[in-house]
Amino acid sequence: MPRPPGHGPGYEIKRQEIIDKAAALFAKKGYAATGIAEVGDVAGLARGALYYYIGSKENLLVEIQDRVMRPMLASVHRIAGLEEEPVLRLRMLSQTLLENILARLDHVWVYEHDYRNLHGDNRARLLRQRREFENIVQELLVAAMDDGSFRKLDPRLATLQFLNLHNHTYQWVRTDGEWDAEYLSRAYCATLFRGFAGPGRQFDDIEDRMRAYLAQRVTPGPLPRTGEE
Amino acid sequence: MPRPPGHGPGYEIKRQEIIDKAAALFAKKGYAATGIAEVGDVAGLARGALYYYIGSKENLLVEIQDRVMRPMLASVHRIAGLEEEPVLRLRMLSQTLLENILARLDHVWVYEHDYRNLHGDNRARLLRQRREFENIVQELLVAAMDDGSFRKLDPRLATLQFLNLHNHTYQWVRTDGEWDAEYLSRAYCATLFRGFAGPGRQFDDIEDRMRAYLAQRVTPGPLPRTGEE
Amino acid sequence: MPRPPGHGPGYEIKRQEIIDKAAALFAKKGYAATGIAEVGDVAGLARGALYYYIGSKENLLVEIQDRVMRPMLASVHRIAGLEEEPVLRLRMLSQTLLENILARLDHVWVYEHDYRNLHGDNRARLLRQRREFENIVQELLVAAMDDGSFRKLDPRLATLQFLNLHNHTYQWVRTDGEWDAEYLSRAYCATLFRGFAGPGRQFDDIEDRMRAYLAQRVTPGPLPRTGEE
Amino acid sequence: MPRPPGHGPGYEIKRQEIIDKAAALFAKKGYAATGIAEVGDVAGLARGALYYYIGSKENLLVEIQDRVMRPMLASVHRIAGLEEEPVLRLRMLSQTLLENILARLDHVWVYEHDYRNLHGDNRARLLRQRREFENIVQELLVAAMDDGSFRKLDPRLATLQFLNLHNHTYQWVRTDGEWDAEYLSRAYCATLFRGFAGPGRQFDDIEDRMRAYLAQRVTPGPLPRTGEE
DNA sequence: TATGAATGAGACTTCATTCAT
DNA sequence: GATGAATGAAGTCTCATTCAT
Numbered sequence: 001m002p003r004p005p006g007h008g009p010g011y012e013i014k015r016q017e018i019i020d021k022a023a024a025l026f027a028k029k030g031y032a033a034t035g036i037a038e039v040g041d042v043a044g045l046a047r048g049a050l051y052y053y054i055g056s057k058e059n060l061l062v063e064i065q066d067r068v069m070r071p072m073l074a075s076v077h078r079i080a081g082l083e084e085e086p087v088l089r090l091r092m093l094s095q096t097l098l099e100n101i102l103a104r105l106d107h108v109w110v111y112e113h114d115y116r117n118l119h120g121d122n123r124a125r126l127l128r129q130r131r132e133f134e135n136i137v138q139e140l141l142v143a144a145m146d147d148g149s150f151r152k153l154d155p156r157l158a159t160l161q162f163l164n165l166h167n168h169t170y171q172w173v174r175t176d177g178e179w180d181a182e183y184l185s186r187a188y189c190a191t192l193f194r195g196f197a198g199p200g201r202q203f204d205d206i207e208d209r210m211r212a213y214l215a216q217r218v219t220p221g222p223l224p225r226t227g228e229e
Numbered sequence: 230m231p232r233p234p235g236h237g238p239g240y241e242i243k244r245q246e247i248i249d250k251a252a253a254l255f256a257k258k259g260y261a262a263t264g265i266a267e268v269g270d271v272a273g274l275a276r277g278a279l280y281y282y283i284g285s286k287e288n289l290l291v292e293i294q295d296r297v298m299r300p301m302l303a304s305v306h307r308i309a310g311l312e313e314e315p316v317l318r319l320r321m322l323s324q325t326l327l328e329n330i331l332a333r334l335d336h337v338w339v340y341e342h343d344y345r346n347l348h349g350d351n352r353a354r355l356l357r358q359r360r361e362f363e364n365i366v367q368e369l370l371v372a373a374m375d376d377g378s379f380r381k382l383d384p385r386l387a388t389l390q391f392l393n394l395h396n397h398t399y400q401w402v403r404t405d406g407e408w409d410a411e412y413l414s415r416a417y418c419a420t421l422f423r424g425f426a427g428p429g430r431q432f433d434d435i436e437d438r439m440r441a442y443l444a445q446r447v448t449p450g451p452l453p454r455t456g457e458e
Numbered sequence: 459m460p461r462p463p464g465h466g467p468g469y470e471i472k473r474q475e476i477i478d479k480a481a482a483l484f485a486k487k488g489y490a491a492t493g494i495a496e497v498g499d500v501a502g503l504a505r506g507a508l509y510y511y512i513g514s515k516e517n518l519l520v521e522i523q524d525r526v527m528r529p530m531l532a533s534v535h536r537i538a539g540l541e542e543e544p545v546l547r548l549r550m551l552s553q554t555l556l557e558n559i560l561a562r563l564d565h566v567w568v569y570e571h572d573y574r575n576l577h578g579d580n581r582a583r584l585l586r587q588r589r590e591f592e593n594i595v596q597e598l599l600v601a602a603m604d605d606g607s608f609r610k611l612d613p614r615l616a617t618l619q620f621l622n623l624h625n626h627t628y629q630w631v632r633t634d635g636e637w638d639a640e641y642l643s644r645a646y647c648a649t650l651f652r653g654f655a656g657p658g659r660q661f662d663d664i665e666d667r668m669r670a671y672l673a674q675r676v677t678p679g680p681l682p683r684t685g686e687e
Numbered sequence: 688m689p690r691p692p693g694h695g696p697g698y699e700i701k702r703q704e705i706i707d708k709a710a711a712l713f714a715k716k717g718y719a720a721t722g723i724a725e726v727g728d729v730a731g732l733a734r735g736a737l738y739y740y741i742g743s744k745e746n747l748l749v750e751i752q753d754r755v756m757r758p759m760l761a762s763v764h765r766i767a768g769l770e771e772e773p774v775l776r777l778r779m780l781s782q783t784l785l786e787n788i789l790a791r792l793d794h795v796w797v798y799e800h801d802y803r804n805l806h807g808d809n810r811a812r813l814l815r816q817r818r819e820f821e822n823i824v825q826e827l828l829v830a831a832m833d834d835g836s837f838r839k840l841d842p843r844l845a846t847l848q849f850l851n852l853h854n855h856t857y858q859w860v861r862t863d864g865e866w867d868a869e870y871l872s873r874a875y876c877a878t879l880f881r882g883f884a885g886p887g888r889q890f891d892d893i894e895d896r897m898r899a900y901l902a903q904r905v906t907p908g909p910l911p912r913t914g915e916e
Numbered sequence: 917t918a919t920g921a922a923t924g925a926g927a928c929t930t931c932a933t934t935c936a937t
Numbered sequence: 938g939a940t941g942a943a944t945g946a947a948g949t950c951t952c953a954t955t956c957a958t
Contacts, residue, residue, distance in 0.1 A: 006940080615871075
């Protein structure tokens with residue numbers, strides 16, 4: 001998203017650094033309570049130079065939101081489109097979601113807390129993306145009900161339970177801790193899948209199939225992100 | 230928490246009204262983005278008179294937090310002290326928690342979003358109360374593991390799952406909607422208790438026992454709050 | 459034009475004082491080159507208090523324009539509606555126009571110079587008022603041509619000559635000087651009426667009739683303004 | 688007015704282009720409201736290069752003023768020095784004045800509007816030149832009174848009427864329109880000369896003599912400018 | 917109790933200018 | 938000749954708070 005024409009090669013790099021540092025500040029103190037001067041301080045830039053890179057304070061917020069939502073949506077779309085059974089896709093989606101949260105914890109904090117400071121189109125776009133995300137989750141849950149994996153639940157309420165459990169994680173999780181995305185995802189899904197299970201259904205093999213799926217992929221490792229970064 | 234000495238009889242009433250209206254504003258626009266002038270406007274009071282009642286803007290935030298935390302802790306302490314088995318007490322606690330959230334939705338929104346604007350002692354007290362609350366939940370969950378109701382889970386992670394599921398509700402719940410605290414509590418606990426269940430355990434009778442408990446009480450009706458208001 | 463509800467009796471008075479002083483400053487240095495801090499200095503008010511009265515810098519400009527245009531249009535409409543012959547009405551209009559210019563010389567300076575700093579509706583309204591004013595002048599000139607007082611001229615160009623001659627006066631006139639509105643109006647009209655005169659027409663009696671008209675009025679003195687001030 | 692020593696051949700050309708474009712911008716938005724960045728944009732130059740050519744923003748204003756005043760004064764001095772009768776010289780001067788205004792309409796706009804942004808010597812020089820110009824006009828008018836062409840008028844007020852009529856033209860004239868300098872000059876002088884005429888004087892032949900004078904000149908066409916460009 | 921007026925710090929943003937490369 | 942990056946002062950405006958009445 002380069003701004004005015006005619007910027008040197010270092011421009012975009014420095015710009016991304018500034019956004020990084022701003023996200024950390026906003027996460028710690030809140031967007032509204034953080035002054036642009038503080039952003040300049042941590043970026044080592046005078047106010048004027050700062051604006052050369054960021055355009056406006058709200059624009060900084062937009063960029064942070066984008067960094068959260070763009071890769072998240074990309075991952076989730078990819079997973080939803082896989083030819084696997086719904087419960088496995090939910091397990092994958094859970095892990096991707098947590099990976100994204102953990103990877104950019106301060107961005108997510110800002111994303112969850114300060115979107116009310118967006119105005120006009122920026123705000124509308126954000127809300128649209130949120131709904132898009134929720135719809136995908138809901139469709140997978142309904143698919144799992146339809147194939148008998150889950151009992152018949154109110155789809156909306158089931159979706160909200162799924163999201164409550166995952167999204168609230170940013171409030172307390174520590175990236176330096178013992179828990180990583182995979183561990184949390186296993187725990188959450190263990191609870192949710194048993195809790196949602198249809199009569200006689202169990203999902204003892206879901207972790208095996210998860211491993212199998214990942215092993216079959218050319219590049220073993222964490223679930224790849226599709227995002228641009 | 231009466232402030233300066235020597236106030237007429239209407240003082241406390243008006244004060245509570247102001248806090249009500251401030252909470253609504255803060256919930257809608259965020260604490261930092263709401264001006265004290267707006268509070269005055271909706272309260273129908275000029276700036277000077279407003280300060281006569283509220284002391285300071287941060288104090289308003291403290292009061293709102295108190296209104297959430299005080300009755301919540303009181304209810305939870307009462308329930309934790311009942312002579313019922315842990316799973317039933319968790320079911321009660323879940324409902325009380327949701328009742329409190331729904332009863333003061335905008336207060337809860339402020340409570341969850343804007344506590345970072347508290348400073349010094351106010352902040353410390355808040356964090357202490359949060360931990361106190363979480364500990365009670367955790368003790369109940371451990372008790373349920375100990376009596377075999379739940380499988381052996383990481384107690385901390387089990388607690389956080391319980392809290393994620395309940396606390397994130399404020400983000401989307403509507404008080405005018407079809408879902409009340411009882412309905413949500415039944416749904417959440419159905420998921421959690423099945424998800425946490427120890428081998429061979431089921432909780433098909435938990436709702437009956439909930440009803441039985443409530444019926445035996447002198448005053449039927451919603452779980453009583455202990456709070457001051 | 460009282461602003462927010464609930465202002466004391468002195469509010470409007472002080473507000474008008476501020477506008478006075480701002481007009482003087484803007485006239486001397488130009489609107490864009492004058493800082494709001496300077497306005498505060500000459501008004502003896504800190505920045506905050508200043509904004510309590512003015513709302514915004516552009517609003518100050520709007521008020522100044524209004525002070526020029528409102529009474530001007532009112533006078534001119536009144537004169538145009540009189541049952542006197544066109545040339546006499548033009549003579550009256552000339553004097554009123556100059557009286558308005560001399561009465562608020564610095565306002566007029568701002569009005570002529572800085573209207574480009576108005577935006578949106580404010581600008582549109584100003585341009586509308588200017589056209590309205592010019593149309594009245596043009597109609598009177600055409601009426602004078604129709605009754606044979608003036609020769610057949612291009613109406614638009616005649617109007618512009620009339621306005622050039624009068625409006626540019628603000629550039630050099632001094633209110634402390636020997637020339638008042640009546641003197642200037644006599645001189646300008648002497649030039650214009652001879653210059654525009656139809657064949658065989660002279661206006662030697664126009665000053666007598668002007669005096670007669672004024673004498674006949676109940677309150678002798680300067681042409682009354684209709685404006686609110 | 689070449690600036691730093693040692694410039695290539697294209698320097699002055701590019702410099703003049705920049706001044707052209709700056710004048711257009713200043714005329715449209717006002718000097719104070721136009722940023723140096725905008726000048727750079729329309730000139731296709733980055734900030735650094737721009738300053739290589741212009742020195743400073745105020746210098747740009749000085750150059751624009753010079754482009755108006757220099758050729759104007761030259762023409763006017765030339766005409767004043769002709770051996771023709773005063774009224775004819777005034778007619779010539781009128782046309783030259785209007786030609787200069789129309790030829791550089793945006794420069795004139797800036798000249799009339801933004802001279803208050805000049806400081807120190809630049810400002811003093813401008814005011815000196817304006818007075819010089821006015822004095823020439825006044826001398827011609829007095830000469831016309833002395834030879835009986837015009838009646839006895841206050842010389843200063845006659846001068847100001849002459850200048851009002853001509854100088855205010857920049858406010859509304861369009862170069863694409865039907866009116867050119869010659870047409871306007873004829874109309875203005877028709878008004879002024881009849882308006883100023885001494886007893887029994889008429890100037891029916893002034894346009895013929897104007898044509899005759901121009902025809903006699905080697906190079907027929909518009910009044911030549913003496914200016915450097 | 918209540919008010920309108922005042923404050924002053926600090927918010928975000930723009931701008932003319934400079935300079936190493 | 939030309940560029941992009943950086944500066945710092947100054948610009949407009951907001952806001953929590955105080956206080957005489």
